[in-house]
Amino acid sequence: MAKYLVSLIILGCIAGVQAGNDLSDFSNNLATDLGPLLALFGDSITVQYLSESTSFLDYFIFAMAPIGIITAIVSTIRVCGSSSLRAFIGRSQEGESSIEAALCTSTSRDVCEMFNKGGITRVLGRPTILELIQDPRIRNGQGLDLFRNYLDRSISSETSSEWSRTTPAPKHDSNSQTEMLAPTPNLSLNVGIIQRSRWVFFAVAATGLLLESFTLAFAGVGVWVFDWTLNEGAGGAARDYAPTMFILGTILLSTGMWSCAALIGQTTHEIRYKRQDQPDTWLSQLMWLQPGPQVIGDQSFDSFAFFEKEGKRLKIWTSSTKDLSKKYEGFAEW
Structure with missing residues (x-):
């Protein structure tokens, strides 16, 4: 019995030394x-x-x-860097639209967001997609309207609206406060991301x-x-x-x-409208309709529809556009 006990002690010491070596190797090679x-x-x-x-x-x-330190640096150069910096990382011939589609939240005349197999895809092109609102308080047959037209009409009228703008209006004079909205709906900010x-x-x-x-x-x-x-x-x-x-x-x-x-x-500008507290019977309903099939950027997209669910209404609606007033690079004309 004593012989077996001595053998176990020796094996335990050997295992401890080996474990120590393994721990040292792991700590030394952790980065690798x-x-x-x-x-x-x-x-x-x-x-x-x-x-x-x-x-x-x-x-x-x-x-x-x-996590991605190099990726963050490269992405910043792609968005805000000069031509020489973009050439240094091999991105000198990259177009602004592809950069916006990959790294920005905005949509523009060249960048859009489409429903694709239950998800949202950012592609280059000009889609056909409707962002509608149904307001039950309107009884004259015009309860269904484009959301941007609904905002423009509610702002110009003196009646109280369910939606109020939370971001400051632009400094320059404008006939319509919705002129600065994105030309196509921002699906990822309003539908794809759960608002916490x-x-x-x-x-x-x-x-x-x-x-x-x-x-x-x-x-x-x-x-x-x-x-x-x-x-x-x-x-x-x-x-x-x-x-x-x-x-x-x-x-x-x-x-x-x-x-x-x-x-x-900060290269994009977000405009937000907040839904005011209203009785449940007065709450308007947002809906997004994507007719199909349609081809955008050499990709085929099927028809899709998304409606707000009861009890899960959107509280803040966001429109994101590229802020063209901020220039990070100057070009000289010869």
Whole structure:
């Protein structure tokens, strides 16, 4: 029995040494092991998040957990960079429409959004799609109308409207306040993305800030207070500058990622209308009708219809357009 006990102790020591070596190898090769995963999922997730970010709170959340760092930098150059910068990343011949379709929330005369097999696809082209509203308070046979016409008529009339504009009106004089709306419906902002309460985004931002702060504090306290280090042979100089470089680098990285997201997001201008509290019997109903089949950008799209559901009415309607007043690059005429 004693012989078996000694054998088990020896095997346990060997396993412990082997486990220690495996843990050391894993910690040393952690970046190499996670590199393919970040390269695989970081690009698509980063582009999708940047293309749906519209507020500074969205940019802050992205800065707290930057996955595709290179993708964010390249995307910023594609949207805001000069010709020389775009040529540096191999994008000098890329058109503005393709950039808008990939990285912006806006729709324009060249970029549109279409229903495709239960999802929403951004393509280049001019679609045939109707954004309608049905208002039960109108009894004269005109209860169904285009939503932009409904907004224009409700603004010009003196009667109270169910929808009120939350973003400031343009400074220049305009005969119609709906002239600045996107020419085609923004399906992704109004249909594709589930609208959460504002406190959800604040909670996510606060959680990210706490985790980021804990990481920075742990790096400083672990080395400066508890004298923890992976390399036992490291000198005092390494223990002094390593946490400082890590903390400063993390802060600069988060600031840079916030700047990249803000530069991309602020190239578009969002106009929002908020639905006022009304009795359930008075609530209007939004609907989107896509006739089909139609060919947009060498792609075929079938017919589709989307109606607001009872109890899940849209609270904020958004129209996003490319802000052409902001120029990041100047061209000289010779």
